[in-house]
Amino acid sequence: MSVAFAYDQEKVDLASGLEEAMGHLWALELNLNEGDYDLANTHALHPVTELYASMKPALAAADLAADVAIANALNSLADRTGSDAPLAQALEAVEETRSIIDYARNATIGPVSDEANFKLIQMGMLLETSIVEYGVAVSGGQIVEQAEFQDGLAFVVRSGQILDTIDAADIGHSTASSMKESLAAVQGAYDQKADPSKVESLTNRIIDDINGVLVLEYSPEKVDLAGSLEKTMGHLWALELNLNEGNYALANTHALHPVTDLYASMKPALAAADLTADAAVES
Template sequence: MHKVTCVVITTLLFAVGFSSASADQSEKLEFASALEETLGHFHALELNLDENNAVLAMVHATHPIAELYDLMRPTLQESDPELDAKIQTTLMELRTNTVNATREDAQKALDDARMIIEEARILIVGQDLSNNPMFKLALMKTLLETSAAEYAEAVENGTINEMAEFQDGSAFVWRSQQIFEEIKGDVPEDASMEINDLYSTLWQAYDERADPSDIETLVGGLLAEIDEITGVESVMRGPETYFENIESLLDQVKEQYANGMSEEALSLATKAYLDNYEFLEGPIAKHDTKLMEEIEVMLRQELRNMINEGVTSDKIDSHVDAIVEKLHEAAMLIGAEHEHKEQEHEEQEQQDMSPLQQVEFGIEPEDVVCDSGMELIIKTGNSSPACVKSETAERLIQLGWGTRPQ
């Protein structure tokens, strides 16, 4: 496939129909992200089977049905109940069909499961959008962001304390790189080289059990490269955003459960944990490991179990209120400004143009303006601008990835 410029890529990709402002396509991105994480767990399961590590193989065999399926279930049931039942059965039986089977039979079970995942992808996301490079880049970003959170929870002082989370992080990096291999023919050559170099450095950092801040720096570099291709600047969410998201989702859990929509409530509870609380576990644990674990159990296990058991709405409300109280305590610990109210001013804020769009508009790279909390650096390879978190900029400069404008 021939190489084209970033401007042409962006124009063509938007012509296909993907827009981050589209609710429908946002939902498809969310669904596809759950599929990609599932494939990441399949990969980790495969590696552990090769190493005859039944304990960790079991973890990765059960994670998709234990958590990710709940995110996908409402959409699957609405679109195709038969396929939903097929996926549920496949994921429920994955442990027995892999961990408790011969290696040959286990591989067949994994291959069959992958085929069913692809069947779901085509049904829900569609062939065109699934093959859209813009959409694939968005999936890469989601996987990379999640990988950094998993790594932060797993590694401390050069030691792996949580092997399952470490393998989650590496599996999601692996999957993001697999996606990139599918589309790098559509990416400008210089950007492709930068991304490949960053992946190599990231894997080296994994091998060295680097500090989580170094992993975040390298992931930030990859996100900046993707942003340069797409022309859409990443919004790096702080702790307060995750706290607000969790409370909003838990309010919806109460409402949906009270209205008899238990499956929707279960999906919302799962989103509160997987898409939000996982990113808070590391920061909270730095101050109070016991509190972090208490909230994790209450949100990840107890709330979801209560929904599955069909307890009364009053019990769900009381449990959610207890979780929120613990979250407020955690927010105070890490110094996040967390208030339970609508943030109307945030909705009215106007998004700035991305660095690429500013350059296209005629602004010199060194004069590009970044959003609040972001710092401008000029990439060493092609002198193009990138906006990254301030704490990330210094480490990227030390790595030789870029320099501050003169």
């Protein structure tokens, strides 16, 4: 997503892998309930064969116990959900794996994973992947790649599940409503085996809504303002250092830099956002 820079990219990518794994679990459960063990096996294997290797470095660096738990859960999932496993036990294995993914997300990504904007970024990444999956899965109104079709649908469904955890007030009630309507339209298009161009268009409506929220939150003006404020904090650190060392010439240099080098570029954004804050910073 275009504004993922607002968060640590490693955490964004790790969360994306975990959310794709959750999507595969949805598809795995669907196929288990329908008795399609071949497709169930495909979705049981995808998280460990396609996702885990890229997640492992970030998982291991953040929390070794979470990495081990995820590795064990994903490596055993196909065996625990095979055709020789009673359905109830197979479904229990799916639910246990969901819980382990939730645990790993909390342990490695932390509170940021609960932020509305972080969740929106994950939705956008899932939806972008879903477009690709559907594009290779459907041709001429027919499913030509069943696993990829289910991948695409699973990522759409998972996006909806994430949206359900976001307080509509955090993104705007009208935007939340628009996203839900568009998600329903996308799922309807899947049911109709619509042309990939239609599914892409419908899915992009949701992505546009997501980008609209994120761009408002992380506009270039806000990013630049935050950068300048952080530079100011750096000068204050250097000012304090030189005061303590009795170097008043260097202290004066760092005292002046924020107002001579930074304030003019910050003033428009400060004044537009909060006149009181602008006056306080200037004084």
